[in-house]
Structures are given as C-alpha cells and as structure tokens.
Amino acid sequence: MKHSLKKIIIGLVCLGAVVLAPVGATMTGNEVMQEVYTRPNGNNMSANLIMTLTNNRGSTRERSIVQFRQDDGATEKKLMFFTAPADVRDTSFLNFSYSDGRSDDQWIYLPALKRVKRIASDNTGDSFMGSDFTYDDMGERHPSEDRHTVLRQETVDGWNVLVVESIPVDPKETYTRTVSWIVDGEWIGLKKEFYTADGKLGKTLSIDAFEKIDDIWVITDMTMANVQKNTSTRIQMKDVSFNNKLADSFFSERQMRIGPRT
C-alpha cells in the first residue's frame, strides 16, 4: 500500500515535470539510464558496418561487416558477415544475447576451414571483436550493474543534456566510474568518459553522428578512444534499415555458411 502510494506520487511528480520542465530534470540517475537502456532500437535491423581500428602508432585496420539483428524481447540475435578485407570475406559471427542474464552464445564460421565453432566465453568485459569497445559498450550492459547519479544539466550542440555519473556495483571492474552525456528526452548518449581506479581518464566514447531512421535513433558514427593505450576504434553504420523481418532460421549455422544472402 505504502509502495503503490509512492509510485503514484512519483508518477504525479513526473507528470508535472513533463508539463513544466524538461523530462529528465527530476528523474533519478537510475531512471535516466533505464530509459537509455530501453530506448527503442528496432526489433529487426540490417546495416553495413565499417570498423576502423587505429593502434598507438597510427596504423589502421579496416573491416567491413554486414550485420543483421533481430530482437524478440527475450533474445537478441546478431549475425555478422565480414565482407572485407578479402582474406576474411564470408567469415561470419553469430551472437545470441539473453535478457535473463545468461551468458551469450556465440558461434564463428571460418570459410577457409568450412567449420562452425561455438565459442564458449563469458567475458562481457572483454574487447568486442578485438576493438576498443567491449561487449558492455555495445549496449549490453544492464543499468542495474551500476549506481547512477545525475550530476548536472548542460547544453551540448543545442541539445539539453543530462550528465550522469555511474559507479559499478562490482568495485573490481576496470573502470570504476563513468560519466555519460545523455540527451534529455531522446535518451541517446553523446559522449561517455571512463575513469580507472586511480581517477585517470581511461577511454572516451564520442558519438559523432546519429540520425532518426524509421523513427528510431541510430548512431551512425562513433569512436571509442583508449586514452591510456593511445588506440581507437571507429564504427560507422551505413544502409541502415529496419523491420525487414527475417525468419528465425536466418540466425543459424546454415546461414553462417551460406553468407549474407537473404
């Protein structure tokens, strides 16, 4: 009883906030990050990705990937096919990520070997495909893994932005504090800074382009720069399309072998 009353009060306050002020002004950090986490990103999506890795000496490696994604609420399935460089063309990578918190299932297909291998790995803190992004950074980190606080409001490029500080619940994580710049009401991040235990800036994520496609915000250009290692990874997204529903069977070993033909 007491509980529901509290909810009603919060609800009323929120309603007032919608009318009187920017949406997030009175939201808690946890609520803001929950909004970001649940921001619609389309149940079906396909896109061409260009991933550019730059090492500390300024050399770059560029990889082109065709990506298909499908989310039924319980499982997010991603199938990726490499199209370049030539020697890894048709290498494919299938990832199932479960909303109930189970470890991801991953498979890899090596065309030169004509074999699919299931990859058993449970390190979400690990690098995403050898890049400066981790699986967490790719949107899989649940808001409950951190405690969030809204630090302040700012205006960035004309956007009303909430600056949210997040402290991991598990104190042993590499980055013991992150600060995110979240566009109020749109729940899209513009920038994120990662700090290590000694208080130093570890890496920064900058969102350099995003657009609304089929009414869904899509980040089309972002770069993660590891300040300490002096490396960076840029991910550009092109030819994004939503709601071209694919059969469940598309996200399969068989398809991994066939290639990106639908």
Added chain:
Amino acid sequence: MNFIARIAKKPLLIVLFILGVSILLISSIAQNASLETDLDEYMPATHPAFVFSDQAEEMFSITDSVLIAIEHPDTIFNAGTLEKIKTITEELPGLFPEVYAGGITSLYTADNITGTDGDLEVEPFYEEIPRTAEELLALQRRVQSNEMVFGRNVSLDSKATLILAEIDPDADAADLHVRLKAYAASFEGPETLYVAGRPIVEGALAELGPADMTRMVPIVMVVIIILLLLLLRSIRDTVINLVIVLFGTIVPFGAMAVLGVPIYAVDTMIPVMLIAIGVAYGIHMHNSIHHSVQTNPGITKHQLVKEVLTAMIRPVSMAAITTAIGFMALMTSQVLPVRYFGLFASVGVMTEMVLALILFPASIYLFGPPKIAPKRLTDGSESGHVSRKDGAWGSAIMHRPLRVAAIAAIVVVLGILGTTNVWIDTSFLANFEKGSDIVITDDFVNTRFGGTSSLNVVLSADDPDTFKDPEVLRAIDALQTDVETHALVGNSFSIADFIKRMNKVMFDNDPAYDTIPDNQDLIAQYLLLYEFSGDPETLAKVVDYDYQNANITFQLKSDSSAVMSEVIDMVAVHGATLTELGVTLRYAGSGYKAFVFSELLLEGQIISLVLSFGIVALLLALLFKNLLIGIVGTIPIAITAVVNFGVMGLLNIPLSSATALISSIAVGIGVDYAIHLIEHYRNRRLEDVSIHDAAFETLAHTGRAIIYNAVAVMGGFAVLMFSVFPPNRQVGGLIVLNMATSAIGTLSILLVAIVALDRKGKFIRIKSTSGLKEKLS
C-alpha cells in the same frame, strides 16, 4: 723551470690554493655530481642498431620484465597458492608504480583457448579460486594441455609458476629490487618466492659495485700509505704523494660536476688509474731529490730545487703528456662514458704532473733538503747507492741480453697465445658470487622456465600481409625450432605459435594439427578469431597491424653476451631463407643492446689501445729525436698489454667493459717507466758515462723508483682481490699483474734493447768516445 721554482718558493700559498680549489670542487661535487645508473644512457643513441631496437621495442611493446616465481613443495594447484597468484597479480600495479597497469602476465591473467567437441572455449584458467579436488585437478589438466602456458608460466613439474611484470623503462626503479623482494617475502610459506629478471639484476648491480668500491678504496689507500712510508722512509714525501693522488682525483671529478657531466660506472676506474700514475710521479721526484742530496750532501735549498727540476721536468712532463694523450685516444670510442673517461683521466694525469713538479720543490723550500739516513750513503757501488740486489739483477740482464730477449719473446708468444683465448663477455650476472641470492634465484627460474633473459628477432617485409604467408610462417617456425636446440635457449614465441595453437584447437586439440596450415586465408581467419577471443594485445606483441613486421622472442637462460652472440649466429643462418621470401632480419631488446654495446666498447678499447701505442711511439721518437727509440720505448706497453690479455685468456677472465679499461694502465704506466728509464740512461750517457755503467746506474736509480712505485701500487690494489664483488677482484688482480709486467718489462727487455741499440751506435750521437771504446774492447 724558473717559473715553477718561483711558484715553489711560496709553499703556504700553494697549500692555501690547493685547499681552496679542493673545497670549491668538493662542494661542487657534493651539489652537482650525479651518478648515472641508467644503462640506456651509456648507449650511443644514434647508432643504427640502437635506433632500430628502440623502434622495434616501441612497435611491439618490448619491455624488460621482473619475474616472480612461486614454488610450492608439492604442487601449485592448491587453493592457497592460486589465491597468492591472484593477489599478487591484482596488487602489483597498484603497489609498484614502475609496473605497467596492463603488464602483468600470470596464470590468473592468461586465457585458455581450447577446442572440445566442436566448441571453442576462450576462458581464463580461473577466476574464483578452485577449492575442491576435482576443480583443482580440472585446472591442472587445462594448464597441462596448453603449451602456450605449460612450461612457460607453469613449470613442467607443476611445482612452480611465474608472474611476469613489465617495468616502465623510464621509471626510476632504483630500489625496486629491494621493495619487490620484501613484498614477495610476505607471501612465503609453504611456498618459496623468487624475484628475478634484468631490472632486478641491474638494480642490485648499480648498488653493489660502487658500494664495494667505496668500501675498498680507503683500505687500498691505507695500504699504499703504509708501503710508501716503508719504502720512502719519509713522512713528508708520503704526504705529498697522497696530496698528489687525492687532488689529482678531485680535479677531474670536480670538473665533471662543474660541467654537468654525470659520473658513469666506468669512472670508478679513474681514481684507480690516478693512484697508480700519481704515485709514480711522486716517487720519481722523491728519488731525484734523494739522488741529488746523496751526491751533494751540502746542497742548498735553491740549488737542490734547480737540480731536481732540471733533471725531472722533462721526463715527468713528457710522461704525463704522453699518458694523457694515450687516454685521449679513448675519445675515439663510440661510447660516451668511455670518451668522458679518457678526457677526465687525462685531466687528472696533467693535474698530478703539475702537483708533483710544484709540491716537491715547495716542500724543499718549506722544510729544507731532506736528511738522508747515513746508512744509505755508504751503501752501494760507484754511483753511491746501487744495492746488491740491483747489482745481481743488473748483471743477470746485462750479461745475458739474449737470454732476456728470449724470455721476453717466450712471454710475448705465450701472451699472444693466451690472447687468442680471450673471450668477450659482458654479463650482469657474472658480477655476482656463485652462491649469492641473485644467482640462486636466476638459476631457479632458468631451470624451471624459459629463461630470465631474452632476445627479440624482428622480421620486416615490404609487403603487407607477409606474415600471414604460410611459407614465411613455416620459415619462422623452422628458425625457432632450430634455435631452441641451443642448450641455453629455453623457449621462443612468435606469430607462428599462435597460428599453430589455433589450428590445433580448431581441429579438436589433435596434436597432428599443431602445424602451420597451407591456406593463407585460413591463417587470416585464425588471426581474426584470435582477436575476437578478446586478447588482441598479446597478438600486438608478435606482429604489427599490417602484418609487415613480426617479433620472435627467445627466452635465454643466460645474460652473457657470449651466449647472445652464439644465438644470434644460429638465427643468422636462417637469414638467407627469409631474404628469399622478402623478409629481413634484425634484432632488438635490452639484452641485444647490451650485447652491441659491449662489442662497441671493446672495439673502441682495442682501437684506442692500438692508437695510443702509435701516438706514444711517435711522441717518444720526437722526444728523443730517434725513431728507433720511439719503437723500442713502446716495449713496456706492448709487453704489459700482451701479458694482460694473455693472462685473461689463460685464466678465463672475460673481456668486459671493466677489465678492458685496465689495459689503459699498460699505456699510463708503461710510458712512464719507459721515459724515465730512457731519459736517465741518456743523461748518463750524455755525461760521458760508459754504456755498462750508465745501464747499471739507471737500474739503480730509475729502477728503484720503478720498483717502489710498482710495489706500492701493487700492494694497494692487491687488497681489491679480497673484495666481495667479483669484478672488483678481477680489477685488483689485473692491476697487480699490469704493474708487475710494466716494471719487469721496463727493467729487463727495454734496458737490454736500449743497450743493444746503443752498442750499435743507434741510440745517441755522442760526441764522446766512450761508446766507441767499449765497442773496441
């Protein structure tokens, strides 16, 4: 000369001047002097080998690591030890700022890539500490089936494991070895912990060597003082000798402090040289004064000073200038500290010369002519003071010149034979006692694991993706397999190992697939897969982004440059195969740089020795206006150098930066003795003394000074032979040897040669007829 005499008349002023300058220089040393212990500062930065190595080190993040080994009496696969591995891995970067944050490799950080039943597993070996027997056994099995870890991070008997911590080369790690050992000790029981690796050895060495020298040099000085007192029987002259040596040492070090030149480890040899040389100048001056007083007991202060200066200015200044120029020859070295050594050692020599020439006359003005014990006056032959012993020696030499020459020839031949046995070796570890903690630790790690030293072989190609080519990878694999047959090469690590591991894993751990596949695309896909596994940094240590440069790391069980040289020879054999594939082969890493450095050092040392040999011959020829004397005069230097290197070869003392510099003593002392001997003989002959008498008189007069000098310096440096620091023992022993050969060589074969020249009329064109008379007789 009058100038010196005039200065000498103001002894108190001289004392004040020396005191004042000493105070100024000592305070400058106290304020500005800096000891350079960073070995990188010794390397010629622009040398192509160093430039390339530095680039490669940056490209592949090649750094020196500290190795912490944990040994358990039974097995490391128990909860307690695994917990300790985890704690150390997690704590190290926080507790030691020198350690790179991501630079720890241990069983706790390692990922295990395995293939089972179609699955590819990429997992840490453990995260939570396994506690049950089954869990522990399962972990043991995983470790033992992974050749990337088993034998590298975990010993083959599973009783020891290794934690590697990369050390920031720019960090000031002066007492790192002390702190790390204390930290490791806190984890002992039932495990034993060992801390090894180059940064530890370097740290301990930088501390031990100079510390031992500071402990030993005062003892050396005390022994020399006692010997001088006994030999010279004069407190006054002993004190003057001491002032010459001390001030001669303060001046170069003070000059270094004023000019902002750091003190390098080789500079500890400067006082050693200056003691040996300075004492010689002092003794010759003392000898000359006594000679004059003995010949003319009633001599006045002024007369005495004039007589001594007339006799000594030429030989002392010529000896000093020649020695200084000999040291200057070291400035041709490519190694900066050696250039400075040459420069400042010559500054010291010149200072000692000036002091010797001024202080002795000044002491005469201050205290009057020395009182000579009457016993000595009655002693001896026609020249007044040739002892019986000198006489016996003289007769033996003078009457059997051929025998002397034959013995000298035999010594030289033996020396040359020994010299061919001299092996070049620079090893940090060789500087420690066999039973010392640091050697035991190093041995432990070397027997259980790949090795505490490393050599990086860097391969470069013009075309991208070269290091995905199966043929190139096979050539690399063949190179590794071949070089690993060397007993002191523990293991090696390259991109080929990654590919072989991936291939085996993808074929369900079938050992038959522990090979490089034929298909280049498959190799590219394996590499992509390895990156996916979340460990791209390990890959970055073996190959660059464009697959145009690759790095093979060999773990060596010895830090000796001789071993490094052998391994490099084995690697180089594969150069031709790789060249055909468009791949060039070069080397990198601190071990390799130390190797190149030692070669440069020795090369420079030998060049400068040869050069100074030529310079000395030329100067002697000019000085005595006789080319033959120039050549003959280098005999003591040649004999000393040959015997020095010969004994090193015969006794297996490796030629290292420290022992190589000692051969400079051959130049410094050899020239000195030669000049004094020739000068004295010539003066006697110019005074129309017969060849025979001139030779005996020279032996008695100069010979005595030479023997006193040799005995005092030898006695002093013999003390170093009892040092706890093996290189200092070698230094001590070699100085004793060099002083002895210089003295004996000068007093035997040089004299014989000069007499022989004289007999043939090729020594001096004398107006007198005594030479002719003798010829006729």
